[in-house]
Amino acid sequence: MNIIKRKHWQISENEVTPKELFEKRRNFIKLGAASIVSSGAIMELLAQENLPKITLDFIKDKNIDNLKLNTFEQITSHNNFYEFTTSQSGVKDIAHTLNTDNWSVTIDGLVENPMKVNLDDLVKMFTMEERIYRFRCVEGWSMVVPWNGFSLASLIKKVKPLSSAKYVRFETLVDPEVFPDQKRGKFGVIDYPYIEGLRMDEAVNDLSFLATGLYGDVMPKQNGAPIRLVVPWKYGFKSIKSIVKISFVDKEPLNTWQKENPREYGFFANVNPNVDHPRWSQxxxxxxxxxFKQDTLMFNGYEKEVASLYSGMDLRKYI
Known part of the structure; x- marks a missing residue:
């Protein structure tokens, strides 16, 4: 039996599907008490809310902070995925070209147990959880997402990094037949493949998460199917999508946006309201x-869990 110790950041079941579904817009009341027993009524409500059926088995999160989830429609209709398009609202309409069947992930580098494994088999190795996290984009918008997946730390423990492994490097799929912007070659918006990285102590932090679904169903293609990284105390571009390779290395990886514009984007990309982007306030x-806008929290509200990782660092320098 797996015993999961609940953390300070975990979020209350009154915000978790299906109960959150009923409370979110008070549509549950409209159905009437007698209809509660009707699975047909529940399915009708699911359809009204445009929520997927719950197809995954996972340990539910709890909401100590009473965060309000964004709707499934909002989460899946506003996406940055440059491999498809720079239009945030347009990604969902063209992401169907992404074929996630028989997806495999290569794990290599400075580890005792390198592997190339089918995603279905990889997922079976770990305890599946729900993590309801704040998500903050460097562009100044945010949302709250109920992710499903497993901790990055559990994967790291499985592959056993060597002592010389100081960083974890992530890489997105390259397939010009799937991704329109990759087909443009040197005229693409960015240089591919998309690369991201974490320092080892960041990677093994309990918050770091590999998500394979959201709202209890498999990951929508526009949100980074079939597997993506979620690092909730960092700006969203760190949470790389459609991962095909995870490498353990001894040198700091050059992440994509740092390579594209080092003046504006650093390796760490921690959410920090005290350090503005060169072109706008954070x-x-x-x-x-x-x-209305709301105040941005230091480390996106996860200061208690991650501030110690950067003790003694000048966060204006190490952006």
Whole structure:
């Protein structure tokens, strides 16, 4: 039996599907008490809310901070995925070209147990969880997402990094037949493959997560199917999508946006309201679906869990 010790950041079941589904817009009341027993009524409500059926088995998260989840529609309709398009609202309409069947992930580098493994087999190796996290984009918008997947630390423990492994490097699929921008070659928006990286102590932090679904169903293609990284205290571009390779290395990887524009994007990319982007303030953010902006929290609200990782570092220098 797996016993999971709940963390400070984990979020209350009153925000988790299916109960959160009922409370979110009070549609549950509209059905009437007698209809509660009707699975047909529940399925009708699911359809009204445009939520997927729950197809995954996972340990539910708990909501100590009472975070309000964004809707499935909001989460899946506002996406940065440059391999497809720079249009945030347009990704969902063309992401169907991504074929996730028989997806495999290569894990190599400075590890005792390198492997190339089918994603279905990889997922079976670990305890599947729900993690409800804040997600903050460097562009100044944010949302709250109920991810499904497993901890990055559990994968790291499985492959047993050597002592010389100081960083973890992630790489996205390259397939010009799938991704329109990759087909443009040197005229693409960015240089491919998309690369990201974490320092080893960041990677083994309990918050670091490999997500294979959201809202209880498999990961939508526009959100980075079939497997993506989620690092909730960092800006969203660190949470690399459609991962095909994870490498353990001894030198700091050059991540894609740092390579494209080192003046604006650093390796760490920690959410920091005290350090503005060169072209805009980072002090506030707009939650998708909200009109007014709210204050941005240091480390996106996860300061207690991760601030010690950067003790003694000048966070204005190491952006």
């Amino acid at each position: 002090k506030k953010e707009r939650v998708l679906g909200s009109f």
